[in-house]
Amino acid sequence: MSEKERWQAAERLALVLTEGGLQRMSARALAVFLFTDAETVTMGEIADRLGVSAGSVSGAVKTLLSVGLIERLPAPGSRREHYRLRDDAWATLFSTQNTVVHVMLQAAETGIATTTSDDPAHARLTRMRDFYEFMLNEIPDLIRRWQERQPG
């Protein structure tokens, strides 16, 4: 019964992750990595757990690997590849979500270049640039403070 609750919680998390920008299948796969009671998982296990095709899992795992949320383990002589959640997954996820900050900053600067100082848009864009500039400076510091606090 607790087993059922566990996977319900996993699916709920997947929904949140989806709203946070991840693709649906990637989000569900990530939830499996988080909630599984094994140390590592294989693609086949993910497919079974989610009841989806091998093709879908392949794409999802590829994405999760590319953004650094999971890692492929040195294969211990097995035919299947084993994967697991990376220890720094959440800091990574948080950072990549804030890639948006960087692009927003650039967008503001581009806009500023197309306006003159007597244009109301100039003031608005400057205000926007200042905000994201501030955040871009502060966020790495925030993550560093988190990592320092960690035991490892």
Add this chain to the structure above:
Amino acid sequence: MSEKERWQAAERLALVLTEGGLQRMSARALAVFLFTDAETVTMGEIADRLGVSAGSVSGAVKTLLSVGLIERLPAPGSRREHYRLRDDAWATLFSTQNTVVHVMLQAAETGIATTTSDDPAHARLTRMRDFYEFMLNEIPDLIRRWQERQPG
């Protein structure tokens, strides 16, 4: 010519905002609010600028109002409603994007409740919870520091 560049920049920003979670039409409307050379805009002006229907603009403006990115101005005896970007729009946008943090924290706590301490998932979920707990504490402080730095 610079006028053309201005709106190209606006449309590019709209794409970024879309990836950041805003609906497409809301994002494009927000870009108009940011890049217009007028102090305020009306729904009709947005529709003209974007070449979209009044219905679409209505929905977009409603959304932007509800999340606090724009504000309706006290109508100065005009038939049309006037709107403008709020001064604290970016801090607001940043904060609401981090509503995700709060939900992630809750998801982690729910998951922890479904596992026992000898389960690998327990350790993973605890790590996740600690991270988002940390962020939830730090982010308001971050925004406060920004606001203090502002002249107004």
Add this chain to the structure above:
DNA sequence: GCTAAAATTCAGAAATTTCAGAAGACTCCT
């Protein structure tokens, strides 16, 4: 090398999202 299991790729189907248009409601002015 050969075989079988696993992983990848891709085209098409399915589902979701998004938008325009029309009809109705509301507001301001006369």
Add this chain to the structure above:
DNA sequence: AGGAGTCTTCTGAAATTTCTGAATTTTAGC
């Protein structure tokens, strides 16, 4: 009150996204 103009809501259609299933490639063991 009447009327013109503006805003809102709703529904069907279009476009985009997402997933599957099958064919292909890769890998490990024999």
